[in-house]
Amino acid sequence: MIKKNKITILQPDDWHVHFREGDLLKAVTPFSSRINGRCIAMPNTEIPITSSEHALKYKEEIIKNANNSSFEVLIPCYLTENLDLNEFKKSLINNFFVGAKLYPNNATTNSSYGVSELEKIFPALEILQNEKKILLIHGEKVRDGVDIFDREKIFIDEDLKKIREEFKELKIVLEHVSTSYGVDFVKTNKNIGGTITPHHMMLTKKDVFLKNNDIDPHHFCMPVVKNETDLLALRNAACIDNDKFFLGTDSAPHIIEHKLPNDKIRPGIFSAVCSIELYAHIFDEENSIETLEKFSSINGPNFYNMPVNSSKIHLEKKEWIVPDMTLYDSVKVKNFFGNKKINWKIVNLNV
Ligand code: NCD
Numbered sequence: 001m002i003k004k005n006k007i008t009i010l011q012p013d014d015w016h017v018h019f020r021e022g023d024l025l026k027a028v029t030p031f032s033s034r035i036n037g038r039c040i041a042m043p044n045t046e047i048p049i050t051s052s053e054h055a056l057k058y059k060e061e062i063i064k065n066a067n068n069s070s071f072e073v074l075i076p077c078y079l080t081e082n083l084d085l086n087e088f089k090k091s092l093i094n095n096f097f098v099g100a101k102l103y104p105n106n107a108t109t110n111s112s113y114g115v116s117e118l119e120k121i122f123p124a125l126e127i128l129q130n131e132k133k134i135l136l137i138h139g140e141k142v143r144d145g146v147d148i149f150d151r152e153k154i155f156i157d158e159d160l161k162k163i164r165e166e167f168k169e170l171k172i173v174l175e176h177v178s179t180s181y182g183v184d185f186v187k188t189n190k191n192i193g194g195t196i197t198p199h200h201m202m203l204t205k206k207d208v209f210l211k212n213n214d215i216d217p218h219h220f221c222m223p224v225v226k227n228e229t230d231l232l233a234l235r236n237a238a239c240i241d242n243d244k245f246f247l248g249t250d251s252a253p254h255i256i257e258h259k260l261p262n263d264k265i266r267p268g269i270f271s272a273v274c275s276i277e278l279y280a281h282i283f284d285e286e287n288s289i290e291t292l293e294k295f296s297s298i299n300g301p302n303f304y305n306m307p308v309n310s311s312k313i314h315l316e317k318k319e320w321i322v323p324d325m326t327l328y329d330s331v332k333v334k335n336f337f338g339n340k341k342i343n344w345k346i347v348n349l350n351v
């Protein structure tokens with residue numbers, strides 16, 4: 001097989017990014033906006049985004065800091081058990097929200113407003129389904145007795161199957177799929193797609209939970225990375241059998257002070273600095289560089305019923321070392337893959 005050293009692909013979109021707020025937002029926004037046509041900005045800000053006013057303000061803050069004038073930001077409404085449903089419906093109809101995001105209560109960063117009793121959000125899901133908007137799901141069941149590595153499977157069995165059964169036409173994205181069980185669920189059910197992060201295709205739990213019982217805070221995220229078999233299933237789903245899967249980095253920056261190795265380490269991996277390059281690196285390792293464009297730039301818009309981007313980006317096979325840190329004023333964030341070599345580089349695009 002002749003291996004390609006250069007590719008041109010339609011401009012990608014990132015269907016799952018955390019932009020944060022304030023200086024941290026200023027520090028990280030240039031990276032996601034340099035390469036992507038569109039990003040879904042996650043609504044788990046300090047005060048979650050549940051109103052159109054808040055969504056609009058947040059969009060403006062991101063756009064102001066973007067370095068690409070045609071960059072588009074899409075926001076899902078953060079689902080809580082006591083949303084004003086009339087407002088919710090109006091905001092969907094007026095396209096203030098691309099859909100809604102289900103965070104199980106306390107599953108991850110800023111999810112204390114999340115859902116504890118699934119049935120309580122069924123009226124909101126009914127509206128979503130009627131308005132043909134997307135339900136994005138952080139698919140983890142968090143309760144006593146459920147091991148951290150089993151959260152995705154138990155969520156699928158106990159909650160996702162219920163949602164699927166009750167709302168058959170509702171389009172769902174199972175976000176940051178992390179298990180082969182999750183991959184199979186997406187493949188075998190209707191009206192459901194999945195996003196896959198680079199880190200879930202590069203790390204296993206041995207990279208997080210170290211031999212000396214320490215945790216590597218910079219590899220700690222939710223859902224936690226799993227086993228080799230899961231990693232391989234995810235690579236296969238992204239690179240080979242990829243009709244239902246698309247790009248969502250879940251780039252989730254935390255200031256370095258929140259990543260100190262103690263019992264309050266915040267989950268989240270910041271990959272925006274090198275995200276498309278990481279995907280190219282992985283696809284090339286899987287001899288699948290040809291299918292990158294489908295995953296990065298076509299399947300997502302198809303699922304969300306949007307046109308693909310009209311511009312293109314170029315990538316070449318060229319080693320480079322990812323900078324260790326992202327700095328902005330007093331903000332310091334550790335970059336995923338910092339100080340490590342990647343084989344692919346975007347051409348002519350600098351932050
Ligand atoms: C995300 C964050 O920090 O906001 N963390 C993470 O580990 N992925 C939240 C999320 O998407 O779960």
Ligand code: ZN
Binds near residue numbers: 016018042250251252
């Ligand atoms: Zn996320």
